Amino acid sequence: MSTRIKICGLRDAETIRAMDGLPIHEIGFVFAKSRRQVTAEAAAELIRAARSLRCADGMPPRTVGVFVDPEPEALRDVLRAAPLDIVQLHGSETPEYCRRIRSELGVRVWKVFAIRGGDAPAAERIAPYAGAIDAALIDTAGGGTGSVFDWRLVTDYKTAARAIGVPLYVAGGLNEYNVRELVDAHEPDGVDVSSGVETDGVKDPVKIRSFVGRVAEG
Structure with a gap:
């Protein structure tokens, strides 16, 4: 299977344990303000x-923390308590900020590019x-909205990501019924x-298993 899978917004250990044996590469925890927000201790x-x-x-899946414009010291405090593998940044974080976090905190950094109307070209x-x-x-x-964007943009963003030597992940409104269309x-x-x-706003192990199965079947 060539497509990596990340399940985000997890909040309980029981759901995590139910993922054992599934071909999941990353799981995510939300530290930004959200109904899915968790504390560092949790x-x-x-x-x-x-x-x-x-x-x-x-x-084991790599662990990802979701943040929006975190102060470096606050991020450092979270990482002391919760040793994440990856920091996923959803705000207006600059390239300089991302470099600083990678260098000073020794953690991988993913940058999220929100898709809105009138965006600059992907490469830019x-x-x-x-x-x-x-x-x-x-x-x-907005993130976590359950809404899809225009998937025709994926090709340009994948090309732009390739040009700087990093993989491209796609989020936004994915579920077991549409993810195969995106991947194909x-x-x-x-x-x-x-x-x-x-x-009903709670992670469902049955839906997780079905989603993973749909991605893996290709």
Whole structure:
């Protein structure tokens, strides 16, 4: 399977343990203001649960923290309590900021590029982050909205990400019913789902398993 899978917005260890054996590459915890927000202390327990899993390639999934314009010291405090593998930045973080976080905190950095009307070209947005990030992610503006954007944009963003040597993940309104269409038509390096695997706002292990199965079947 070539498409990487990230499940985001996790809040309980039971759901994480239910992912054991699934070909999931990353799981995410939201530290930004959100109904899915977790504390550093809660995330530390969830990370411990994740470390016991055998997922993609028989390895534990990498753990990702979702932040919006965090102060470096606040980010440092979170990482002390919750040893995340990746920091995913959803705000207006500059390339210089991303480089600083990678260098000073020794953590991988993913940068999210929200898709809105009237955006600058993909290459113009992503090129300045060369050497500053480890992956690019595109998402519907607002994040966690359950809404898709125009997938015709994926090709340009994938090309721009390739040009700086990083993978491209796609998020925004994905679920078990549409993810295969995205993967077949646009071949992103990875997919990122949150609300699409929830029932009544709570992560649903059955939907997670179905979503993963749809991605993996190609």
